[in-house]
Amino acid sequence: MNLTLSAIAALVQGELHGDGSQAMTGAATLATAKPGEITLADNVKLARQLAASAASAVIVPRGFAPEGRPFIVVDNVHAAFAKVVQQFRPQRPKRAVGVSPSASISASAQLSAGVEIHPLAFIGDDVEIGEGAVIHSGVRILEGCKIGAGTTIFPNAVLYDNTIIGQRCLIHAGAVLGSYGFGYSSSTGKHVLCSQLGWVEIGNDVEIGSCTTIDRGTYGPTTIGDGTKLDNQVQIAHNCRVGQHNIICSQTGMAGSSSTGDYVVIAGQAGLRDHVHIGDHSVIGAKSGVMGDVEPKSRVVGIPATEERFQYSCVVAVHKLPDLRHQIVKMQKQLDALQAQALASTQACGDSREAA
Structure with a gap:
């Protein structure tokens, strides 16, 4: 399906900047968008990535006005983009399954109204399943379990x-x-x-x-x-x-x-x-x-684990260790040279006294 930018702006209650008659063929992320698709950029820091993207339009937050393509300004970028994605890729309609005859269900299990149990699920003795719960194939619910209303348990x-x-x-x-x-x-x-x-x-x-x-x-x-x-x-x-x-x-x-x-x-x-x-x-x-x-x-x-700032200061200190080692080696050499000079001076003074 195709949607014009005007229709998308109305869908997300956003402010359109650009040609509203331009039709979009899909919605995708910055890295994967193709020409004709709309993308999202939830932060000004993504300006460089947006500039490199092939997307034909973008949804952005307030305060971000990208150049080079139409854009729609919204209060919540991710909520708006999710609505757009759902328009282009609507969820498959779900048909009511009911209780599959191929599921294994104990006679003592209690199933409330609207429960769905898919094929090959196992429901043990004295299990209680609340209204509208969905139990998918391969699920195994052992004895005495209680499942609340509206809960979904996925396969296996x-x-x-x-x-x-x-x-x-x-x-x-x-x-x-x-x-x-x-x-x-x-x-x-x-x-x-x-x-x-x-x-x-x-x-x-x-x-x-x-x-x-x-x-x-x-x-x-x-x-x-x-x-x-x-x-x-x-x-x-x-x-x-x-x-x-x-x-x-x-x-x-x-x-x-x-x-x-x-x-x-x-x-x-x-x-x-x-x-x-x-x-x-x-x-x-x-x-x-x-x-x-x-x-x-x-x-x-x-x-x-320690306090975050302390841990980061330790990491910084560790990264400085190679430089500190070089400084210590250099200082040791200087100290050795000073000690050698002091020893030579002491020996010279001793020789002078003996000569006197």
């Missing part, structure tokens, strides 16, 4: 027994919730698995990424608070307590019984040792190794 996710999922959650493909915690007793000379009598409890409006794993508690729940978003390949160990509205990025690992407050951000590949707590509104930098509690509203980075 696995929920161990007694897992509790809130309302309007998204559980992506391959996620595993409620698996055994990595806890062993070694007092007998063997590694014996500790009790695995707890469960996993997920709040409302939580998103759990593909191949993320959340272990059950030893005796009670491992919990994820309302509104929290977990990226792909995140590991949450047994007895962890994740607060509300956290953002936890890919390949982060939380060891057993660690916890976070609300509105915490943990960047990719960070690691938390066991029994530590991250305070509200804190930010943990990428690849950080958190070895102790973090106070609220902190920003830490590094291994071991």
Whole structure:
């Protein structure tokens, strides 16, 4: 489909600068846009990349007036561009699936109105699924699980027994919730698995990424608070307590019984040792190794994780070490020369006294 720039400006409620009759054939990013397509540039710093782009038009924020092509000014670039993309690439219409006869559903499972269960899903004994939930193919929901209304579980996710999922959650493909915690007793000379009598409890409006794993508690729940978003390949160990509205990025690992407050951000590949707590509104930098509690509203980075400014000053100091080494070598040579001169002077004075 084609859309004129005037139509696009009206769609996003933006201010058009340029020929409104020019038709766009699609929408793409700066690096991939072709002639005839519209792109986005959400910052003036992208002016050079925009100049090199083949896009025929661009959506920009206020205060950015690029030259050489028509542009549309909006308050929120990404929200506006998303509307444009949806016009050019609308989502495929979804047909109602209902409950597939090829799904395996226990007679004791309770399914609310409007539940969709796709082919080859497995629903165990005493499972409760709320209104409008969608269970995709290959999902395995074991005994005693509870799924809230409006939640979607994508293909091949696995929920161990007694897992509790809130309302309007998204559980992506391959996620595993409620698996055994990595806890062993070694007092007998063997590694014996500790009790695995707890469960996993997920709040409302939580998103759990593909191949993320959340272990059950030893005796009670491992919990994820309302509104929290977990990226792909995140590991949450047994007895962890994740607060509300956290953002936890890919390949982060939380060891057993660690916890976070609300509105915490943990960047990719960070690691938390066991029994530590991250305070509200804190930010943990990428690849950080958190070895102790973090106070609220902190920003830490590094291994071991320390206050951001201190860590950066250490990095700067390390980068200066080669120059400092050269200076020390030079100063040592100067010192050696001064010591040699002092020794020669002392010997000369001794010879003078002997001659006298």
